[in-house]
Amino acid sequence: MRIFVNGDQHDIEPATLALALDALGYGGKKIATAVNGRFVAAPARPKVELNDGDKIEVVAPMQGG
Amino acid sequence: MSFYGVELSSRLLLGTARYPSPKVLVDAIKASEAQVVTVSLRREAGSERSGQGFWSIIRSLGVRVLPNTAGCHTAKEAVTTAHMARELFDTPWIKLEVIRDDETLQPDVFGLVEAAKVLNEDGFEVFPYTTEDLSVADRLVEAGCRVLMPWGAPIGSARGLNNAYGLKAMRAHFPDIPLVVDAGLGVPSHAAAAMELGYDAVLLNTAVAEAGDPVAMAKAFALAIEAGRMAFAARPLEPRDMAAPSTPVFGMAALGG
DSSP states (O other): OEEEETTEEEEOOSOBHHHHHHHTTOTTOOOEEEETTEEEOGGGGGGOBOOTTOEEEEEEEEEOO | OEETTEEOSOOEEEEOSSOSSHHHHHHHHHHHTOSEEEEEEEEOOTTOOHHHHHHHHHHHHTOEEEEBOTTOOSHHHHHHHHHHHHHHHTOSEEEEOOBSOTTTOOBOHHHHHHHHHHHHHTTOEEEEEEOSOHHHHHHHHHTTOSOBEEOSSSTTOOOOOTTHHHHHHHHHHOTTSOBEEESOOOSHHHHHHHHHTTOSEEEESHHHHTSSSHHHHHHHHHHHHHHHHHHHHTOOOOOOSSOOOSSOOTTOOOOOO
């Protein structure tokens, strides 16, 4: 299955958002997520099954004005 | 001064971007005595740690954060970003920016009002980055915003108060809404001028971060904001068209011969 994380393509086994994030090294990090432009709260990540072609955004705190 | 029920003693809100180093950022925030700093959120890869490191620094300072939606061009993007920010930073506060055009970074006031409605209904406490347009400001207040943040000048332009008349009119039109001049300031006198108009606070970033000595500039802005506020409270003179002697003329010696 092909997904896009922050614009980069990844080929993964079918998984939930939580499992995919762990596999990509995000485990334990302070992040927020959206799938296909929709916010997915942290408690919902284990329940969100990813589909082929899904676009995932993973953001972290950053400097801002 | 309070924003959404949160009492603050400092009237300076400081941005955290563009400092030459994390140490200078920390020292500038301390020198400014700001109690609120703006932050943002950006993509991070699983292997990166920069966002986590930045967050540790901010947490260690014990300041309140105001996350922004910088870079969003539509109401939908801004709303999704606000949700991510609320979870990430654990605050209902959001500095709402919807930008129309990357050249001017001018607020898209239509998208701004649209996003503000959605976010206010969803329990956010919205700080909208707007222009000094009174109709837009009215719409934002109708949408539930209890703080307004008109620009001084375009973001990062260091031009000061481009439309002091418009900002003054806004103060008069919204006597009970906390008003913050956000963006476009270059030097402390710009901030003092905003405070002399009766604004409640000033939000700035680049003027401090890109100064030759950001820590000294942070302190200079803090002093100017305090001076400007004190001057406003002391009720300044209105400008006059004609001269008025400051030295009394009554009792002058008649020396004309």
